[in-house]
Structures are given as C-alpha cells and as structure tokens.
Amino acid sequence: NGTYISEVPMATVTYEEVEGTACEDVEVNLTMPVGELPTTTREGYVFMGWYDNAEYTGSPVTAEYVINEMNVTLYAKWLAKVTLTINTNEGTAIAPINTAATLPIESPAEPTREGYRFDGYFCETTFENAFAFADGITEDTTIYVKWVKVWNVTINPNNGEEATVVVVDENTNYSIPSFVNPGSVLQGWFTTETFADGSEYANGSAITAD
Numbered sequence: 001n002g003t004y005i006s007e008v009p010m011a012t013v014t015y016e017e018v019e020g021t022a023c024e025d026v027e028v029n030l031t032m033p034v035g036e037l038p039t040t041t042r043e044g045y046v047f048m049g050w051y052d053n054a055e056y057t058g059s060p061v062t063a064e065y066v067i068n069e070m071n072v073t074l075y076a077k078w079l080a081k082v083t084l085t086i087n088t089n090e091g092t093a094i095a096p097i098n099t100a101a102t103l104p105i106e107s108p109a110e111p112t113r114e115g116y117r118f119d120g121y122f123c124e125t126t127f128e129n130a131f132a133f134a135d136g137i138t139e140d141t142t143i144y145v146k147w148v149k150v151w152n153v154t155i156n157p158n159n160g161e162e163a164t165v166v167v168v169d170e171n172t173n174y175s176i177p178s179f180v181n182p183g184s185v186l187q188g189w190f191t192t193e194t195f196a197d198g199s200e201y202a203n204g205s206a207i208t209a210d
Helices: none
Strands: 010-016 026-029 045-051 071-087 097-100 116-122 141-155 164-169
Parallel strands (some): 010 071, 071 141
Antiparallel strands (some): 010 026, 045 071, 071 097, 141 164
16 A cells, blocks of 8 residues: 655735735645735835735734635735824924824824913814814824913902912903801902902903913
C-alpha cells in the first residue's frame, strides 16, 4: 500500500489599493486565515482597513479572516484627511484638530475668556447653528466660539454674614435674595458703601457692570 499526500488548494488574495501604494497579491491555503495584512498609504487620506466588498459594508477584515474562495479581493477603504479649526474669538487658543472625514470628533476642553461665559461652538460667525462634534466634518472647516459677557455682583447684606459674589449674564434682570437682620428693617440695596443718593439698586434690574 502506498502513502498519499493530499495537497491543500491554494487561494489567491488580491489587494485592491484604490489609489493607495501597491500591495503584492498573496497565496493562502484555502479555508485558512489570511494572516498578516499589508499596509498601504495614500496622500491626503487616512487608511481605514481592508474590506471584503467594494461597498465597504460590515467590518474591516482582520488577520483571522478565513479564505473560503479560490480568488478573493480585499478593498482598501480611505477617508479624506480634514482639519477642524476653532476660532475662539479672543478666548484661550485651541489647536487645530486633524481627523478623517465623517468620523466623530472628540470635543476639546472649553476655552476661557476673562469676563465672559463660554456659550458653545457654532458653525458661523452669526452663531445660528450649533456645531455637533459627533457628526464630524467632510471638508476643512472653521467653527466659532460664542461668548456671553458676565458681571460679578457682590452682595453684602450688612447683617454679619459674609459677602457673596454671583456671576450674572450682562443685561439679565437679577433679583437679590432675601436676608434677615433681627431688629432691623431693610431700607434697600445700594451700589456704594455710603448709600449715596442715586446709588440705590432697584431689585430685579438688568446688570450692566460689576
């Protein structure tokens, strides 16, 4: 009786680089994992992996991807490199964010600006549409920080309690909370320590200065 060796069929894996740098075709034992995948590059794009279909549905293949056909083509998926520039409008600077088109972008730490309150990132200088980092961008984009002017309102109740500071948006009507001073009747709130004429504050008035 003779000894027979059964040869395992070899499959060909072709890499479609889609304008990326060339990758050599490889032969893999049929029904075996494809193994280590090559790397390709393309100017101005981010490589997102190899896919087993030209529509890029599903997930990118890995080294464990099993070859079940004699001829398999893997397709390189690319996303354009794009830059998000943030105009902080006199706030602390934020470095440009380099990313790939359509991918969600992680929101940076909020900038700060002396005397102002951060009020969000917007798509235009008129602050009409808020920018959604989760939606990503499809081209180089500039967004704009909106600020609201704020004032510090120091409240000294003159009843033994410590003075407190409240930050109030400019032109916001602010009502001072009630305070108790046993044996005394509140005569009003004033913007000067000497209660000078003309310095009385009408509770609930708009704040326009510290």
